[in-house]
Amino acid sequence: MPSADHSVFIGTANHGYGQQAQEEIRRLFGSETKFSFMVPTEIFMFSVPVSRAEAVASLLEREPMFLRHMQPVDVELEWNGSIDTLQDAILAGFRLAAGTKLAVQVRKTEQVQSGLSAGVCKQAIDSVLTEACHIAPVVKDAELILSVFLTPQTAYAGLSRPEDNLSDWPGGAIRFRREEGQVSRAKFKLLEAEQAFGLDFTQYRSAVDIGAAPGGWTSLLLERGVKVTAIDPAKLDAGLLKHPKLTYYPKNAGDVRLQPDAFDLLVCDMSWNPRQMAKLVKGLLHALQQGGTAIVTVKLMHKKPFQTVRELLEDLAPALTLQKAKQLFHNRDELTLFLIKA
Template identity: 35%
Template sequence: MSSSLPPDTHTWLGSADPDFLDLAIREIKAADPEAAVQRLREAPGLVWVCSQRSFVDLVEAWQADPPIFLRHICPIHREQRLDEGSLSKLHLDEEMLAAIDPMRSFSVQTRLFGGPNLKPFQVNEALAEQVIAAVGAPLQVKDPQQVISVVILAETGGIRAWLGLSLATQNLSNWAGGIHRFRRDPNQISRSEFKLLEAIQVFQVPWVAGGQALDLGAAPGGWSRILRLYGQQVTAVDPADLDERLSQDPGICHHRLSAQAYLARSPGRFHLILNDMRMDGPASANLMAAFAPHLEPQGAALMTLKLPYRQRLRVLRQSLEILGRAFSVVRARHLFHNRSEVTLYLRVPQSAVSTT
């Protein structure tokens, strides 16, 4: 950690999908049972935390063992009380400016809750201009090295603003609140494409040039289309039809079969196996484990695991146990584009690689 960063803090903000916030709070409490956690009624999915462990200490723990449901965290180094007419007075004080490393790129990430009469980009631009003038650090909106996080909350009686400075790698996500946005492609086939694009970025999925990819439950073909954009040769498995726009692509071979029927045909090996099927979690995990022998030694697998509301943790634990017998479970994450599911990143166990 750079010595120019501000002093450590024990107060910070955590973000999660509102429907999974209870599980995110469990993760916070598991890391620090004495933490005070306050849900913010005006900001669904956001919690204010005062922890016994410092922000940096928790960051180090979560970098080694990342949470699944806690999507984004940011420290609180300053709090300002404002009213609607004084929002223009929001600023970084001399101590925060002095803590910004001039040699590292930065961005300002603003989230607004409760209807303050301004837009995030207005705050971002104003504070970025202040940093450039005072510090000279280079502005880099995408993939910055350090982030000034701003959360503005309109409450009864006024407006509260929290500001914090951190390395981008400390926030669990480079995107404000973990809200990962993509520009809509005019050739997009399905909304689920965003899930795969986000997973590719979050998990840093490796690619083999011209690699063989297996897309289980492929219809209507959104994930197959994305795989083709990454130069993969795709085997798409689904009894249903693929989007007609994919029918002329020689890089996609469509088998109109169930995944179970295709497995019975003893398929070859693949560099990447994907599974976004709507199946019961343990059943999907068992099916995925059955395909593990068909993954190349350095290959990877991605799957979504559906979590029924009243049995989420039980299904997750049971499914991870099943998958752990066949794969190394590298990461499990509730992505911004997931709904009632998590996305899993799987690799061939090193013990299996060493014996092949």
């Protein structure tokens, strides 16, 4: 259990990338860091040889690319699936002031009895907090998050600020509602990037979307009021073509002549070899203003993510400098990078 010089967390990565998340944590805290998988390749417990405050500060300052979400473990309870036992443990383990804006998040492994859903457990915890602590749990704008993770034998719970969890969504699994007429699910990646990188696309004037088809990213930027130049030899969604703020070049990006300093935003979401993509992007950077933003996805084709990112940044240097790299919930075998033109 946690102590003044030892802290325990549950970490979540995209499926298949738990080992990469663990390697980043190990690099931060050294060889004394301990790991154990709770869901293979995805969810794991980790203990680090520093206090919780120190651990959180280090992880926020040098946020790992592959650690999507973390929750502290303050209470560890032997558990047989009893709702009453879970409620009692929450009341005994945490002292909460009446009126606290608290969100309760419950997750469980598949091995937990099928009739006991995360939703049922959350309702039970919400109920006991309302009755015993005079707290009405909230869905958003919480001051604190009570995270509960259930396995068949053990319940793990922790209390933390939303920002200390890396994401205020359970497990970092951010959900967007699919809209009628939505061009593609790729739109969700850019929506999530906007949140993860603290951006506001309404503040940009003009963007170039490289490899735009069928137009998921273009559609979001147009919705934000940005003028978009979309480039792709493949067809753009017909519903976008008459938009007054769209310019569309049905060509390879290398064959399009763009004016210098024409854009303050460049985006690229292409299923290309990363180094080929970097070469293409670098050839178009004259069109991005100094201080302009670039959002690009990097395909992790050979499962060598650290080497892939290092080589890509070397290829893009010194023109682009990395602000943050993250494997988002809506990424698959890829990373999303936020860069600024020097």
